[in-house]
Amino acid sequence: MSSAIRQPFKALWVTENGTNNFERFIVQRHTDDLPDHPLLVKVKYSSLNYTDALSAHGNKGITRQYPHTPGIDAAGVVVKDDSGQFQPDDEVIVTGYDLGMNTPGGLAEYIRIPSEWAVRCPSGLSLRESMEYGTAGLTAALCVQKLIQMGAKPEDGDVAVTGATGGVGSLSVALLAKLGYTVAAITGKLQANEGLIELGATKVIDRSSLDELAGKSLAKPHWGNAIDCLGGDYLFSLIKSLHYGGSVAACGLASAPTFRGNVFPFVLRNVNLLGVDAVEQPLEAKIEIWGLLAGPWKVAQLEFMTTELSLEQVPKILTQIYNGHSLGRYLIKLAD
Template identity: 50%
Template sequence: MSATFKALQVTQTPEQQFTQEVVNIGLDKLPPGDVLIRVHYSSLNYKDALSATGNRGVTRQFPHIPGIDAAGIVVNSNVPQFKPNDLVMVTGYDLGMNTWGGFAEYIRVPAEWVVPLPSDLTLQESMILGTAGLTAALSVNGLIQQEITPSLGEVLVTGSTGGVGSLAVSILAKLGYSVVAVTGKSKSHDFLKKLGAKLIINRSEIDEQTGKPLLKERWAGVIDTVGGNLLATAIKSTQYGGCVTACGLVAGANLTTTVYPFILRGVRLIGIDSVQCSMDKRLLIWSKLAAAWKPTYLDELVTTISLEQLPEKISEILQGNIQGRILVDLR
């Protein structure tokens, strides 16, 4: 094992700019923790791009190594439940936020954050899924818990070409739901059809501006990944007894609505959090993702890059221009 490791480091300049550079760092600089992991794969999520560009809501201390996802092999551990050579993954908690993260050849983390790799998942597959897959699956699980079955009608997915969105489309289609995918990308219709979307609509079609409190009932369920007015419009168009999950804010953090969808149609709005989600629930959802919920077309979803290529992709994800998932190969 070398005494240094390669990582994408974000540094704050005296002019309050944030620079991203691949550097070699001493292993002794890793934070304290129970388990040292040689990272084989990480992935790029929207939150990583916020961290890498100095968003204080995500990361307060610089220099910093972003990366909220990591999968790899245990090098050493001071807890009995993990042993050298175990295959493991870490998503969420404080990884890549204020603890150095997965855009590095090594991470050191508390044992409570570490998930044993399910036997039917490879390290590579686990990071094609990553936080986005866990979040998409938690959203699908939310609909199922609220008894939204395929026979009730169409399920809308917003931000459908993004990480969470494309995996939500894939999982829902695999489970037999009739998926309507919303996108701002006219060139991605074939991609969404391949993942299993029955119908693709443009963002502008669900961006209602009249301020009407209710619209024609359409969706049995909604998986929203963008927030803002698209979420507000989706809630107004949800069927009697339908359910909407909310996990993201790329279109805005504000939600302007009335109580009418909730008190006249019994619509339910469920928040999704993959960061602090309990370990029991994580293990349950990952076991589904490794088996019946594993998307059929993972290969179609992924673009594989090196650490050196991350800055370009970080800029693209902030502009909403990524299709599917970005896998970072650190082997």
């Protein structure tokens, strides 16, 4: 196991003071406070995700014990690896598994983790770029990959993307457009219309149009395929408005974790509901996706989509994300 290294560092610290009363601070900790795992990483960049907002606001389904440091994403350089898998100064990316959930996460200047959680940062991708993608980019790419594996082609018709102004949604729009698909960006924030068009959407649609389909057992086909970041009845509205043989990759529950459904779209239109998870993906699958994002799938608009923050700004922005008031991606710079 890891030998002790006592290095002070800054971290986001979420505390529970009474029932359902959670507070968020920036505190100083020391590396010997971290779990006794083999791999110690100096974090240079992190990013913000809806999961981080849930953890920072006391969701016990995400984080069981407090005080805690959230942050399901981290990119940095190896300080020490007692497993021998990595060498000092190796650049690594860490996303998912238990990071930031019940293991102190990437919203801190250091993390200590199992070595098998880390991916070498591939050639063609900087540490900064890896966190401009973050788990959101990994999830978006997994959704696109799964649609392609199911046979989705650009000529099948528009790909609908719900939650299009969020991290996963905006990266899905940009990635699909890069790969030659026509994208219908569905959002409740029509003020972001111009930005979505710049990302590559061919049309921007008010999310309320899906509400009109909620009471129907089957709707007129609109989309060739879809990526859903919202869940709830929005997900089933997409399912029942796919063309014959179409697929929807479901990766989020920002609206709701359940929906009212029936079998008609599946047995009459041969559609497919595809589940997508980025947290527990095998490391080999993550390595493959990071290679694509560093190479043929690299999105040109990463800087345009990203707002850079300091660690001190994180508590306020996490509250905005928790309340559904966020746009695009948030990059946290922790070290030069």
